[in-house]
Amino acid sequence: MVTYQVRVELEGTRSPLWRRLELASDLFLDEVHHIIQAAFGWTDSHLHEFAAGPSYYSRKSEHYLCPFQVEEGAAGVPEDEVRLDEVLARRGSKLFYLYDFGDDWMHVIKVEAVLPRDESAPRAICIAGERPGPGEDCGGVWGYEVICDAIDHPDSAAAAADYARMFGDDAELDDFPPTPFDLDSINATLAMSTGKDAESFGLLEALAHAIDSAADRQHFQQMVAMADLDTPVDLDADTAAQMVAPYTWLLNRVGTDGIKLTGAGYLPPAHVEAAMAELGLGEEWIGKGNREVQTVPVLALRESAQALGLLRKYRGALVLSKLGRKLRNDPLALWWHLAEQTPPDMDDFCEIHAGLVLLLALAGGSADDPYPAVSRILDAIGWRDIDGTRMTPVMARLAARETSFVLRRLGAFTNEPGIHRWDDNPTPQGTLFAKAALTTWLPTT
Structure with a gap:
């Protein structure tokens, strides 16, 4: 190399x-x-x-x-x-x-x-x-140069006229900010x-380096210490099978023949209804529970299984990946695979960062809602809403939603009966899973 x-x-x-x-x-x-x-x-x-x-x-x-x-x-x-x-x-x-x-x-x-x-x-x-x-959707190289001219020469009538011709008379200069x-x-x-693949610089260390405030950095380091990531994770096969049951169900439902998707790329209604009934998801969602696009618990399960490398779309069908075929009858190996791939790869580094901090908050073993701690760390590394609003627990929950979906399906949070009445306090199983997931992000020396 x-x-x-x-x-x-x-x-x-x-x-x-x-x-x-x-x-x-x-x-x-x-x-x-x-x-x-x-x-x-x-x-x-x-x-x-x-x-x-x-x-x-x-x-x-x-x-x-x-x-x-x-x-x-x-x-x-x-x-x-x-x-x-x-x-x-x-x-x-x-x-x-x-x-x-x-x-x-x-x-x-x-x-x-x-x-x-x-x-x-x-x-x-x-x-x-x-x-x-360049800013996204600014019209290619020509649009980029027009924008740069307008920014570099704010008093130039010619630059302003070029900008108006390119983007319209009502366009603002900050519509496509470089x-x-x-x-x-x-x-x-x-x-x-690149932290997950780095051999000597893990993502946890990278996050710590991104925190400017000494107090917030110390708080983050205390969270890492509370997670006790040097202690090996001890998991029994029964616990693993219980936690991965929703993913095992989905892999078996897809089976060796796969599932032909709808024209819009979603699971057909029969499979959505089966997931709602057999996985007990009815208390989490309203509606008929037969259209995947309108049934978030089922949609999130399927999409996370794809992001975790267990399923893939092929010629209009949902099929098992090579890894999915290998793991669907091995709950212990499936559990460890899910831990190694969480946060799931959703092509969004922001989601990965938020998911990682959520795992860290769970791994500490506290019985409290983790999102106040998550929002504090995300705020400390500079996260803001689009209008500049500083991070709140609600915003942190949204930022880490893909990781939260996986954790919820694995029983990492306690749940109260009722539509949308989710209690985000960690379970012991959730703490164990979070520890295992975090160890894959540690630097190796």
Whole structure:
């Protein structure tokens, strides 16, 4: 394994917009996707695709499938099966990354140097760059340049006129704000987003480094200490089987034949009704419980099973993944897999960060509602609502909802009877699961 020093340049800008990165050569392309998103300030709101060859559009180039294309049953090689050192080999090698098939942001990744790998180094780090990252949906390179002109020359009538022609007379200058180039911010995000794979810099440590206040940092460290993550998790097979029962039920329901999905991509009503009845979800939701899109407990279970690698969509059907086939009859192994993959990969680093803090609050063994502690830590690392409002427990609950869905299905929270009357106090089983999940985010030395 080596380190690639690469320059990632956004093609077509008037003056070069680029980032220089140092990347571990064994990163997979799905990880590189997230790294580029962080380096340029993208929000992962659109499709993307990598291509290796003479150019992106060359017939000789090989294209790699993003997760959506895989789910739709497209033919080709998924990006999460391709390592960086399989498509980049030496100085001068290029890889192409297209983001947003409407605005067509073409990133050219070029190897500047192949360096010896320092095992203590971050798996991804940004060391230089120029110009702010474009705002989402700003109209491609032309729109980006018009915005930059308007920002850089606020008194220019010509720049203002170009902006009005591009975006309309009522458009405000901050409708498509570029993301300032900030090395510290980029690298803090990279440290968090690659923490699960880092060998010497875990995500918990990255979160601690992101907290400015000494008091909040001490509180966070106390939470880590209370979690007692050095103590091995002792789990018996019966407890594991009881906790993973909803996922086992779903895997068995899908079975070897799979389930043909509706035209809109949802479970057919019969399967939704079965889940509501056989998993006892009726007390959690109102309505008929027969349409998945309107039955959140069933929808969340199915979507989390996909995010956790147990199920996938293939040619309009829901089918078991290779891992799902392996684990559906092994509750203990399934429990550990769920722990290793929680927070689930929902292509959203914010959800991962919030989910991780929620796990930390549960792992401490307190019987109290964890969300006040979660909101304090998220606020301390700079989380705010879109209007600048500081974090509250309610906001923290929403931020960690995907992790909360998994925890709830596993019996990690106590539940009171009644529609939506969820008591978020942890159970002993929830504390145990949270400890196991957190150990996978610790740095290895």
